[in-house]
Amino acid sequence: MSNQPALIKREIWEHRSIYITPAAIAIVMLLLALTGQVAISALGASVDLAMMGANELPPEAHKAMVTGFVAGLGSIFVVAMWILTIFYSLDSLYAERKDKSILFWRSLPVTDAETVVSKLLVAIIVIPLVTFVAIAVTQILSLIFASIWLNAEGGNAGLLIWQSLDLADIWGGTFIFIIALPIWLAPFVGWYLFVSAWAKRMPLLVAFLPYFILPMIEKIVFGTGFLADAFFERTASLPLFNIGDNTFAMFELEDMPFDENMISLLGIIDVGKFLSSPSLWAGLIVCGLFTTAAIYVRRYRDES
Amino acid sequence: MTSLVTARNVSKHFGSTRAVDDVSFSIEKGRILGLIGPNGAGKTTLLKALLGLTDCDGDLSVLGLDPFKQRKELMQNICFIADVAVLPRWIRVSQLLDYVESVHPNFSRSRAEELLSRTKVRHDKKVRELSKGMVTQLHLSIIAAIDAKLLVLDEPTLGLDIIFRKEFYSNLLADYFDEERTILVTTHQVEEIENILTDVMFIVDGKILLDAPMETVSENYVELLASGANAEKARNYKPIHERDVFGKKVMLFEGTDRSLLAELGELHTPSIADLFVAKVKGASA
Numbered sequence: 286m287s288n289q290p291a292l293i294k295r296e297i298w299e300h301r302s303i304y305i306t307p308a309a310i311a312i313v314m315l316l317l318a319l320t321g322q323v324a325i326s327a328l329g330a331s332v333d334l335a336m337m338g339a340n341e342l343p344p345e346a347h348k349a350m351v352t353g354f355v356a357g358l359g360s361i362f363v364v365a366m367w368i369l370t371i372f373y374s375l376d377s378l379y380a381e382r383k384d385k386s387i388l389f390w391r392s393l394p395v396t397d398a399e400t401v402v403s404k405l406l407v408a409i410i411v412i413p414l415v416t417f418v419a420i421a422v423t424q425i426l427s428l429i430f431a432s433i434w435l436n437a438e439g440g441n442a443g444l445l446i447w448q449s450l451d452l453a454d455i456w457g458g459t460f461i462f463i464i465a466l467p468i469w470l471a472p473f474v475g476w477y478l479f480v481s482a483w484a485k486r487m488p489l490l491v492a493f494l495p496y497f498i499l500p501m502i503e504k505i506v507f508g509t510g511f512l513a514d515a516f517f518e519r520t521a522s523l524p525l526f527n528i529g530d531n532t533f534a535m536f537e538l539e540d541m542p543f544d545e546n547m548i549s550l551l552g553i554i555d556v557g558k559f560l561s562s563p564s565l566w567a568g569l570i571v572c573g574l575f576t577t578a579a580i581y582v583r584r585y586r587d588e589s
Numbered sequence: 590m591t592s593l594v595t596a597r598n599v600s601k602h603f604g605s606t607r608a609v610d611d612v613s614f615s616i617e618k619g620r621i622l623g624l625i626g627p628n629g630a631g632k633t634t635l636l637k638a639l640l641g642l643t644d645c646d647g648d649l650s651v652l653g654l655d656p657f658k659q660r661k662e663l664m665q666n667i668c669f670i671a672d673v674a675v676l677p678r679w680i681r682v683s684q685l686l687d688y689v690e691s692v693h694p695n696f697s698r699s700r701a702e703e704l705l706s707r708t709k710v711r712h713d714k715k716v717r718e719l720s721k722g723m724v725t726q727l728h729l730s731i732i733a734a735i736d737a738k739l740l741v742l743d744e745p746t747l748g749l750d751i752i753f754r755k756e757f758y759s760n761l762l763a764d765y766f767d768e769e770r771t772i773l774v775t776t777h778q779v780e781e782i783e784n785i786l787t788d789v790m791f792i793v794d795g796k797i798l799l800d801a802p803m804e805t806v807s808e809n810y811v812e813l814l815a816s817g818a819n820a821e822k823a824r825n826y827k828p829i830h831e832r833d834v835f836g837k838k839v840m841l842f843e844g845t846d847r848s849l850l851a852e853l854g855e856l857h858t859p860s861i862a863d864l865f866v867a868k869v870k871g872a873s874a
Contacts, residue, residue: 291691298684299677386677389728391642394664395692585644 288395292403293411300376303412306369307419310362318427322434339445347449348548355455356550358427359420363463366416370408370467374477375488377404378579387583397584401478405576408474409467417463421456451549458550465525465559472519472568475575482579482586524562527555591618593739593771594639599647600795601634608634609645610795618738619768621785624775625865626792632775635792636743639773640669652738665694668732669741676724678717682710689731701734704764722753729757733764740765742774746781754781761785783861791868798868807858811847813840815854823853830867841867 297303339347378401381387390400428450432442467474477492484491500513559565594616601609608631616622626632638645641656641663649656654663676685682705690698705712708726716724725746732740742761746754762785766772776782783789789806791798801809815823820838824831826849828840841859842850850856859867 288692291688294691295684295688298681299679381677384678385675388671388675389677392640392664392669392671393689393692394661394694396661 288399289403293407296407300373304415306365307362307416310365311419311423314423315426318430345548351446351449355424358424359459362416362420370412374408374474375481375492378481379488398580401580409471413463413467417460420459454549454551458554461554469523471572475572479575479579482582525559526553593618593652595650597648599645599649601638601645607795612797614800618771620787621772622788623782623786624790625779630792631795632792636741666738668735668737670728670745671743676716676728681715683712695736697734701730704730704733722749740772744776779861789861791865793869809844810859810864811842812857812859813850813854819853829871
């Protein structure tokens with residue numbers, strides 16, 4: 286395993302989108318926040334009224350609003366992270382075959398297993414970690430911008446924001462979520478790695494076609510919809526939360542109501558439930574099988 | 590002498606095609622072996638088997654290791670340049686050095702830096718920004734900085750111009766080769782390397798046609814330039830190949846006494862390329 290740091294560094298050199306994507310989103314969001322504040326300031330009197338109203342609200346409501354606002358900032362990063370993970374995984378073992386550099390990489394004393402594992406680690410650990418850092422920086426800077434603006438508009442940022450802010454809770458909750466999500470989606474990552482190692486061409490198409498074709502075949506042959514349900518279930522839910530119908534539709538993150546549940550992110554997260562979910566472990570086994578297949582293909586396929 | 594490579598009855602099939610067909614040979618330490626064969630003769634497949642990139646039937650041992658099963662250990666003591674320009678195009682020269690330094694226990698960074706300082710390759714350049722010749726210089730600098738017992742070169746100078754090709758082989762001898770090291774090289778431009786080879790092996794249709802040290806090649810094979818009646822007489826000694834040059838006959842003999850032939854015309858040691866053509870045509874006749 287001693288080669289892993291060098292291998293992971295190598296991946297980040299090659300795939301600069303790993304840090305450029307979250308950094309670009311952070312910059313765009315902060316610019317939007319700044320221009321948005323200027324635009325809102327133009328509304329003048331109504332802003333004063335809203336702020337007076339906000340001052341009157343109970344502390345729990347302040348906290349719920351701040352937590353909801355700050356946590357909500359992360360949602361776009363999470364969506365981008367998953368898209369990035371898909372493209373990264375599909376490219377990771379395909380690009381080296383396309384440009385023939387695989388012959389150079391394999392001329393060094395590094396096993397195929399070490400190489401493929403480094404790519405898996407980047408997909409499910411490094412990309413989320415980088416994304417988390419980008420989210421945390423965006424959150425802090427957004428809060429600072431908001432405070433400056435509030436104070437300039439005659440509001441009380443100390444009361445409205447900083448007293449109501451529990452960063453440890455927000456960052457703790459976001460961190461767990463962002464680490465749990467790729468682990469939950471690991472079977473897909475394993476499949477993409479396998480396709481990346483195996484596909485002769487167009488890995489994206491090869492990876493995505495089965496999502497449509499297999500359920501269709503199942504429907505025609507057996508008249509059932511098990512696969513379609515399984516794909517949907519996996520992508521639309523994450524058994525990490527103790528609210529709602531035991532699962533949490535992650536794409537509805539932005540639509541979460543500002544109710545008392547949102548006072549604490551850690552309060553709605555149930556790591557025990559996540560770890561004891563049989564689906565999680567079944568998914569990890571599937572990921573392991575696909576990863577092993579990817580190693581096997583890289584090792585045994587004759588590229589000439 | 591110690592054998593670095595021992596192959597006994599090695600075969601590799603792709604479906605019904607026998608890319609490598611029951612070959613046996615050994616390579617001793619400190620030799621430079623040229624592996625010569627037409628395209629599709631099984632050269633690359635044989636090299637891949639030696640490098641553990643493909644599995645094969647039979648007994649194959651490289652540095653005492655099973656190349657396919659012990660590839661990682663093997664790669665610590667073997668270097669190879671497979672075809673040309675396989676260095677990843679996106680990588681920076683400095684990153685490449687960093688990477689090889691961290692994964693290769695026998696790589697000397699300072700040696701590589703020293704070799705590179707003699708070229709125009711700059712550390713902040715990406716591989717895609719370098720010319721083909723510079724990429725080869727970079728690759729050779731890295732390889733030469735690895736303390737490896739066996740260097741395998743598969744068409745290392747393909748697509749390079751003549752100056753770079755000459756430079757490549759002279760650098761190879763100057764910077765890399767010593768009696769502790771062994772080189773196995775395949776190339777189409779055999780005339781450019783025949784003066785550096787110590788051994789030569791011909792491979793055609795997956796079979797070894799000739800496997801001999803260069804000294805025995807000049808002892809066993811002789812080329813006669815003769816005309817008219819002398820050519821007729823010479824034909825009695827059964828040349829393995831015959832061709833016309835400016836109205837004269839050039840005949841290649843295997844194992845024929847030189848003193849018998851010397852009376853009939855001019856004698857030369859055949860070039861590897863001519864010998865190869867003669868052997869291949871002789872085998873198919």
